[in-house]
Amino acid sequence: MPEDLILELKKLIIQTLKLEEITPENIEDDGALFGDGLGLDSIDALELVVALEKVYRVVIPDSAVGERVFRSVKTLAQFVMENSSAGGVRAAKAS
Amino acid sequence: MKYDETEIRVRFNEVDSWGIVWHGHYLAWFEVGRMALLRKFDLLPQDFTHMGYRAPVVDLKCTFKEPAAVDEEVLIRTTVLQPTKAALTFHFRALRKRDGKLLAAGEETQVLLTLDGRMLYVIPEDLQRKLQPLFDYLGESVSAA
Numbered sequence: 102m103p104e105d106l107i108l109e110l111k112k113l114i115i116q117t118l119k120l121e122e123i124t125p126e127n128i129e130d131d132g133a134l135f136g137d138g139l140g141l142d143s144i145d146a147l148e149l150v151v152a153l154e155k156v157y158r159v160v161i162p163d164s165a166v167g168e169r170v171f172r173s174v175k176t177l178a179q180f181v182m183e184n185s186s187a188g189g190v191r192a193a194k195a196s
Numbered sequence: 197m198k199y200d201e202t203e204i205r206v207r208f209n210e211v212d213s214w215g216i217v218w219h220g221h222y223l224a225w226f227e228v229g230r231m232a233l234l235r236k237f238d239l240l241p242q243d244f245t246h247m248g249y250r251a252p253v254v255d256l257k258c259t260f261k262e263p264a265a266v267d268e269e270v271l272i273r274t275t276v277l278q279p280t281k282a283a284l285t286f287h288f289r290a291l292r293k294r295d296g297k298l299l300a301a302g303e304e305t306q307v308l309l310t311l312d313g314r315m316l317y318v319i320p321e322d323l324q325r326k327l328q329p330l331f332d333y334l335g336e337s338v339s340a341a
Binding site for chain 1: 254255280281282283305307310314315316317318
């Protein structure tokens with residue numbers, strides 16, 4: 102899994118959700134983003150979906166897909182790599 | 197941005213032992229304003245259900261500025277922000293009709309679920325079409341969020 106994409110996604114999560122006391126190092130690649138992990142909730146997911154669409158042009162239509170994609174930063178990175186149509190702006194660079 | 201206006205008259209059972217409106221009633225009045233606006237565009241809860249969606253409230257805020265007394269007339273002004281994500285955010289203002297003073301201001305956010313509980317991250321096209329007249333009325337457009 103490309104490390105720079107992982108780091109980029111962690112920064113995007115922190116910036117989008119204004120997690121001021123969290124650094125990328127605090128977020129585990131395999132750690133849960135929701136619930137007991139990073140503690141994100143369904144409204145955070147909505148914000149992330151908008152940011153991901155803007156940066157990587159990936160569409161996450163609903164929570165059924167979201168549950169799979171937002172399991173961890175690693176699963177999110179995998180989804181971005183497989184679905185980004187942003188001309189591979191960042192995802193391809195990282196692959 | 198335009199708003200929809202509904203009038204309320206403070207009832208005796210809505211004031212507290214200090215003779216002013218109990219804070220919780222403002223939330224009920226905001227609901228009156230929200231329903232009055234949505235009714236105009238066939239967007240009441242049953243209309244959402246008919247389309248296969250639910251729109252539960254996930255966030256509600258209210259700040260209180262001035263007290264209101266029994267029998268005073270109160271204007272509830274309701275509007276909806278242009279969606280930047282798959283959620284509807286309503287803004288409310290309660291004003292004393294007599295002098296136009298702001299009594300309370302509120303904000304409420306509803307997300308979109310399918311009837312089987314799937315949360316929508318993108319507003320579906322059929323719902324965007326259904327919402328468009330509301331946003332046309334308010335001078336807004338439904339974004340692709």
